[in-house]
Amino acid sequence: MEDLGRFGVWRGHQGFTSEDAQELEQLGYGTLWLGASPPADLPEIEPLLEATDSITVATSIVNIWTAPAKQVAESFHRIDARFPRRFLLGVGAGHPEHQGEYRKPYDALVEYFDELDTAGVPKECRALAALGPRVLRLAAERSAGALPYLVTPEHTARARAVLGEGVLLATEHKVVLDEDPARARATARPRVESYLDLQNYVSNLRRLGFTDDDLTKPGSDRLIDALVAHGDADSIVDRLSEHRTAGADHIVLQVLADESATLRTLAPLLAK
Template identity: 60%
Template sequence: MAVELGRYGVWHGPQHWGPELAAGLEQAGYGTLWLGASPEADLRDAEVLLASTKSVAVGTSIVNMWKTPAADVAASYHRLEDDYPGRFLLGVGIGHPERTGAYRSPYQTIVGYLDDLDDAKVPVDRRALAALGPKVLQLAATRTAGALPYLTTPEHTREARRTLGGGVLLAPEQKVVLETDPEIARSTGRDYLASYLQLSNYVSNLERLGFTGEDIADGGSDRLVDALVLHGTAVEIAAGLKAHLDAGADHVVIQQLGREGVDLLPGYEALATVLQ
């Protein structure tokens, strides 16, 4: 893999990112900053993260294939590679039928998009694919550097590694709440999970993992919320993150949840001290 990601990275949408948080996370020792929530084709938000830091990697998780023409994002990739060589990984994905009016065959759309990236000379080892089910995981293994599963568990990571085989990037995302009161932590988790549990791609994957309709209903059962949103002390959360590595992940993408406006950096710094 051409981009060195480190063991742990941090995921947020562009509304949470800024130069101060980016620089602080690099100083804390995180290997990659992940830009979520379907960034625009010009990748200017990714450029801000690269410009705010010295050597940390930056990745997209993910550029939405329906929203972003491959030729446009490829041109932005080449601009970033010219300006910040070796530091950017282009994560792409198909998105969700509930949020895309023109949704058609997902698999063929992914294949065609990757073909277009080939034509635009985006190297296979500098791109990764959002993948949950076996078919798309296999595609990630053969057409990209590897897979970026979102809203998963260590059990999914273990199955994904079996599907991908060795030598292929596996970088699952894991949500966390630094809160020792389980009821408060679960309330925070449920608030964030509510919209995701309405999306068929995620629901199907959770059902494959053994969760039931009762688990998924009404914001999620305690069992589901505890699996998708780790909570507790930094030491307890670190053990849950390490479970992904033990299950076969190369890199774990951490998303800390908290109240709007709360400074997230201290929590990430506390986690970093026990993860290193």
């Protein structure tokens, strides 16, 4: 398994420049997470690795419906040959609401892993976006581990119980560095609201005890506070640390406002 470090940073797959990668490495962040379904040829990975010395780059996630496994495997081998064990291939099934053709995601994930096996992509160099128990178990069986998104520390504890020890658990959490709660929620709410039409996230949040009142758009204050760490820097670090206490190996920060300043402010506190 790649050395992800304790904390990483999530952006859309075109969101990092080489200069960003260098700065985040110097600040102590261990992994750059490239989201929003990067294409199968993975063109953004190598420039970031070229610009840095040790930081890991990971996908969060390659969408199995839009990125053929054979082509993704070729990209993996191209990258890994140049930068051994500095790239983690995160894959996932996306959302039925966004796919023109959609079949049972579990079966499709199994087939995708079968193809990656045939193409020689090592189990320890890939991870799976997973929320519910069945897909979490698949992550443990067929990959280095799980990449939950839009979750709470309570979910992290449940996921660790399913995965068992020694399996990667890299958990995403959103951040707004703002001590005014009303303003912080106003910043966070549009991002959270965008997920409330996606059934896999809504179903997972229901399993965590959220109700129709919480999940009706634009989302309750209770929901926003659970999914987005906000307040001063110490409060945010305390919230993120709850994931580590619950069993996460690595925490992925998605900063929703003033990203560069926030990451610089949090870095020395996260390093303690």
